[in-house]
Amino acid sequence: MTDARLPGDDKAAFVAAARSNDAARFALITEPYRRELQVHCYRMLANYEDAQDMTQETFLRVWNRRESFKGHAALRTWLYRIATNACLDFLEKRNDRTPVPAELPGTGSEVHYLQPYPDRMLPEDPQESVVARETIELAFIVAVQHLPPRQRAVFILRDALGWPAPKAADALDLTVASVTSALQRARVTMREQLPGRRLDWRRPATHELSDDERDVVRSYIDAHERNDIEGLTALLRDDLRFTMLPDPGTLVVTAEDAVDGWVSNGLFRRGYDDWRCIATTVNRMPAAALYLRAPDDPEYRLFTIAVLHIVDGEIAELTGFDATDKPWLDLPATL
Structure with a gap:
């Protein structure tokens, strides 16, 4: 993406609003950037609630530093610089925002703070939507978390957003050589974390679900609602x-172990056998929101959201998230 969408008179209007201390006018100019800045913070942090907080922190910093914007750089660049540094400051203060070794030997690490990103909050700009899917999918977000924070920022600015090295260097107060070196190291880590995945993040990719994905979600929902463990198992790689x-400690890497765990925890037994599900999407990925009705309860209550990575008509990855008390998912609490 470029800054071409911001005409010169808008930049001038921003400067005028900053000088006049007109908060309403200032907000009107900056608010259109909120969604893309929140996605940027989410890529940095992998947690929707943290991203919301840091986006709000970004706008507070923007207002407090409004007089420092002289119009030499594009407004969008200036906003991203503030958002990136807000995220870096957040990560510097938190020691619980890095992947931890998985309890299952040989399975790498887990990102326990990962949260899904509701598609309704993705930017509406068509150009952003074109690149959004592969740089918002869970696998990408998890892989990015394995980069040190500043290296992570370089990678997102350069490879996810397509910024040239001088622009990224200016945003991070680094030299171009430092940015180039950090990007090379980041790409090595990303190749290790995403074996077999396409790594050309700036090449346009569709954000629409395929027919295969839609079919698998329908079959997944049907099996859940019929308490069909064999049908559910047949969908899994x-x-x-x-x-x-x-x-923590829920990671398994075979379909057999996953199904054994579901059954041993009571799936489809009394109390866990009255399901209604709705198809949805998060992170531009197919998902199913699962609603459970307890005995004697007149309503089905939102329980979990299952996010599916589907390969050749089979579920290759299934990430379940606790969906209770998450109004930002924009799902009905009951059915």
Whole structure:
């Protein structure tokens, strides 16, 4: 994306609003950037609630530093610089925002603070939507978390947003050589974390679900609502990777282990056998919101959201998230 969408008179209007201390006018000019800045913070932090907080922190900093914007750089660049540094300051203060080794030997690490991102909050700008899917999918977000914070910022600005090295260097107060070196190291880590995945993030990619994905979600929902463990199992790849967040120690890497765990925890037994589900999307990925009705309860209550990565008509990754008390998911609490 470029800054071409911001005409010179808008930049001038921003400067005028900053000088006049006109908060309403200032907000009117900056508010259109909120969604893309929040996505940027989410890529940095992998947590929707943290991203919301840091986006709000960004706008507070923008207002407090409004007089420092002289119009030499594009407004969008200036906003991203403030948002990036807000995220870096946040990460510097938190020691619980890095991946931790998985309890299952040989399975890498887990990102317990990962949260899904509701599609309704993605930017509406068509150009942003074109690149959004592969740089907002869970696998990408998790992989980015394995980068040190400043290296992470370089990678997102350069490879996810397509910024040239001098522009990224200016935003991070680094030299171009430092940015180039950090990007090279980041790309090595990303190749290790995403084996077999396309790594050309700036090449346009569709954000629409495929027919295969829609069919699998329908079959997944049907099996759940019919308490059909065999039908559910048939949808899974043998090397399924399953985890339930934010609970630690839930990662398994075979379909057999996943199903055994579901059954041993009571899936489809009394109390866990009256389901209604709705198809949805988060992170531009197919998902199913699962509603459970307890005995003697007249309503089905939102329980979890299952996010599916589907390969060749089979579920290769299933990430479950606790969906209770998450109004920002924009799902009905009951059915």
